[in-house]
Amino acid sequence: MTMITIKNLHASVDGKQILKGINLDVKAGEIHAIMGPNGSGKSTLSSVLAGKNEYEVTEGEVLFNGKNLLDMEAEDRAREGLFLAFQYPVEIPGVSNINFLKTAINEIRAYKGLEAMPAKDFLALLKEKQKLVELDAHLANRSVNEGFSGGEKKRNEIFQMAMLEPKLAILDETDSGLDIDALKIVARGVNALRNKENAFLVITHYQRLLDYIVPDFVHILYNGRIVKSGGKELALELEAKGYDEIKKQFEKEQAL
Amino acid sequence: MIAEKTATTQILLDSLSRSSAKVPFINNEILARALAYLENKGIPGKSHEEYKYCNMEAILRREFSNCKQKSIQQAETSAFRSPLYLTIVLLNGRYAPDLSDAIPSDVVDVKAFSALGPNELAHLAYIARVEQDAFIALNTAFTGDGAYIKVKSKKTPAKPIRVLNLLGHEGDYILNSRYVLHLEEGALAELVEEQRFTGTGKVFSNLLSERLLERNTKLRAVHLQIGFPDSYTVNSTQALLAPQSEYTCCTFSSGAQLIRNNHNVVLGGKESAAHLYGLFYGKNNQLIDNHTLMDHQVPDCQSNELYKGIGDDKSTAVFNGKIYVRKDAQKTNAYQSSKNILLSDEAGINAKPQLEIYANDVKCSHGTSTGRIDETALFYLRSRGISEQSARKLLLQAFAQEVIDSIESEAIRNLVGEQFMEHLHVV
Numbered sequence: 001m002t003m004i005t006i007k008n009l010h011a012s013v014d015g016k017q018i019l020k021g022i023n024l025d026v027k028a029g030e031i032h033a034i035m036g037p038n039g040s041g042k043s044t045l046s047s048v049l050a051g052k053n054e055y056e057v058t059e060g061e062v063l064f065n066g067k068n069l070l071d072m073e074a075e076d077r078a079r080e081g082l083f084l085a086f087q088y089p090v091e092i093p094g095v096s097n098i099n100f101l102k103t104a105i106n107e108i109r110a111y112k113g114l115e116a117m118p119a120k121d122f123l124a125l126l127k128e129k130q131k132l133v134e135l136d137a138h139l140a141n142r143s144v145n146e147g148f149s150g151g152e153k154k155r156n157e158i159f160q161m162a163m164l165e166p167k168l169a170i171l172d173e174t175d176s177g178l179d180i181d182a183l184k185i186v187a188r189g190v191n192a193l194r195n196k197e198n199a200f201l202v203i204t205h206y207q208r209l210l211d212y213i214v215p216d217f218v219h220i221l222y223n224g225r226i227v228k229s230g231g232k233e234l235a236l237e238l239e240a241k242g243y244d245e246i247k248k249q250f251e252k253e254q255a256l
Numbered sequence: 257m258i259a260e261k262t263a264t265t266q267i268l269l270d271s272l273s274r275s276s277a278k279v280p281f282i283n284n285e286i287l288a289r290a291l292a293y294l295e296n297k298g299i300p301g302k303s304h305e306e307y308k309y310c311n312m313e314a315i316l317r318r319e320f321s322n323c324k325q326k327s328i329q330q331a332e333t334s335a336f337r338s339p340l341y342l343t344i345v346l347l348n349g350r351y352a353p354d355l356s357d358a359i360p361s362d363v364v365d366v367k368a369f370s371a372l373g374p375n376e377l378a379h380l381a382y383i384a385r386v387e388q389d390a391f392i393a394l395n396t397a398f399t400g401d402g403a404y405i406k407v408k409s410k411k412t413p414a415k416p417i418r419v420l421n422l423l424g425h426e427g428d429y430i431l432n433s434r435y436v437l438h439l440e441e442g443a444l445a446e447l448v449e450e451q452r453f454t455g456t457g458k459v460f461s462n463l464l465s466e467r468l469l470e471r472n473t474k475l476r477a478v479h480l481q482i483g484f485p486d487s488y489t490v491n492s493t494q495a496l497l498a499p500q501s502e503y504t505c506c507t508f509s510s511g512a513q514l515i516r517n518n519h520n521v522v523l524g525g526k527e528s529a530a531h532l533y534g535l536f537y538g539k540n541n542q543l544i545d546n547h548t549l550m551d552h553q554v555p556d557c558q559s560n561e562l563y564k565g566i567g568d569d570k571s572t573a574v575f576n577g578k579i580y581v582r583k584d585a586q587k588t589n590a591y592q593s594s595k596n597i598l599l600s601d602e603a604g605i606n607a608k609p610q611l612e613i614y615a616n617d618v619k620c621s622h623g624t625s626t627g628r629i630d631e632t633a634l635f636y637l638r639s640r641g642i643s644e645q646s647a648r649k650l651l652l653q654a655f656a657q658e659v660i661d662s663i664e665s666e667a668i669r670n671l672v673g674e675q676f677m678e679h680l681h682v683v
């Protein structure tokens with residue numbers, strides 16, 4: 001079953017065109033990796049899908065489980081099952097992680113016509129998922145991301161993902177700034193959450209993360225478009241050759 | 257302008273003279289000075305630097321020129337009782353022992369002004385001097401038979417003392433209420449100051465408290481100024497700190513038409529410390545004006561201030577924090593910070609730190625910031641399924657929490673947090 005269909009997506013920020021016609025289909029149970037050099041539009045794609053206001057969609061459409069995603073407010077996208085693990089998670093002093101997650105879970109449940117989760121169940125869920133991403137209990141009690149190290153912030157993103165159980169999770173350079181141990185923990189979390197009902201879009205710079213989260217498909221984004229798609233071997237090829245070949249190919253096409 | 261100002265003051269003085277009893281407990285000389293001050297200076301208008309945003313002359317002329325000054329002597333206080341506190345009630349400015357909780361007399365001594373001996377009377381209108389401000393003068397000239405609360409030497413009341421200033425009246429009403437809180441050497445106390453207005457019509461409450469902290473005492477105070485849309489209040493608080501005493505006060509303001517706080521602390525004894533915190537939320541066309549003064553008179557004292565404000569709709573708010581370090585006050589540490597969030601384009605918050613330093617070996621700093629709700633944080637919360645409204649509320653709660661957390665008593669902290677957040681309607 002197709003989970004998300006991106007058709008000819010164009011988007012700009014401050015009048016500058018960044019996405020220039022993205023086409024992508026992701027089905028339930030799949031993991032897709034999107035790779036590309038700096039400035040190719042990777043983060044713009046994730047921001048547009050999550051509903052960040054600064055980005056203007058100038059053309060194209062996105063269907064998420066058959067619904068028009070681009071018409072929805074950011075919170076409704078999340079309630080429909082979309083999750084973005086931020087490249088730079090935001091510190092929110094004074095809002096406890098627990099209060100934040102409780103509010104999120106209950107608003108998502110209310111959207112689906114469900115009653116608030118009983119406190120006991122919530123605490124049990126919290127414990128279970130904390131263990132999954134090896135997040136210290138004291139971090140869960142602290143303010144959202146406040147004073148967290150880079151690795152702790154990324155782990156907290158995966159923890160939130162585990163708590164919210166989205167249908168489609170977009171990991172925006174979750175590997176950046178992580179040492180190998182933290183990377184393994186994050187990957188273990190993702191692999192444990194992976195099932196036939198959900199899907200992942202893993203946006204990354206390097207092949208390294210894909211050693212641990214093995215993708216079904218790899219796409220190369222360059223200059224606002226997907227210029228090449230393939231299986232997991234494409235990531236290895238890219239690691240060996242770098243992006244130069246892609247760039248040259250692109251310049252050749254531009255010249256014609 | 258001058259003629260108008262005098263006219264407003266005269267109307268006010270006439271009206272109060274008719275309705276108020278004579279005040280035999282204020283020394284004649286002070287009484288004469290208070291009246292002379294009012295006749296000469298009048299009620300401050302917007303040309304007065306300290307009342308630039310808070311034109312009291314215009315407000316009193318517009319809203320309180322036709323006061324009936326009809327008070328109700330009975331009050332139903334059962335609704336105001338709380339097991340949390342040792343409540344001392346001032347009813348229309350008079351200490352009302354029958355409405356107050358039973359006082360544990362070995363720890364706390366409460367007397368009406370009219371029952372004071374000469375030693376205690378000497379403290380009245382001594383800590384708050386009439387030439388400091390028109391509202392101190394006004395209160396002194398027309399004060400009711402308020403309460404003198406003394407916490408005995410080395411004692412600690414089991415519960416926080418709550419001073420409840422209860423106003424019952426028919427029609428528009430002006431009242432001057434006053435109390436003194438005196439901590440004898442080594443005493444430790446918590447105070448909650450609260451006002452309730454049960455009458456009909458508008459009310460202008462000019463409340464004054466004098467706080468005397470003797471050597472080695474500790475006072476933790478909370479001012480709850482939440483609710484009552486038809487009320488206009490000026491709250492003058494004057495604290496005098498003896499050596500090694502520590503004073504903390506958190507002021508929560510929201511919901512009234514006007515709240516003006518004049519909070520003055522005199523660090524008059526070595527190694528004394530004062531902490532003032534404030535949290536205010538203005539909406540509609542409300543005005544909240546916080547003026548503070550930390551007067552460092554002697555060496556080795558510390559002061560610290562944190563005021564946070566949220567401005568909505570067309571509200572106006574002010575934080576004016578003055579730190580005065582006198583020539584002898586070497587080794588002073590004084591810090592001040594004011595942080596504000598504006599929720600509307602038409603709201604305004606004016607923050608003004610004022611440092612006057614005459615000593616050369618001191619550490620002083622101040623900072624102020626005013627901004628909007630953090631959009632990145634807002635998006636982060638929304639991206640997890642939280643509605644924009646809830647997300648705003650969470651962020652404002654987080655902003656407010658820092659001040660709420662400065663209340664040491666958990667019970668009061670929770671109560672204040674709930675009351676304040678309930679009041680904070682976010683659209």
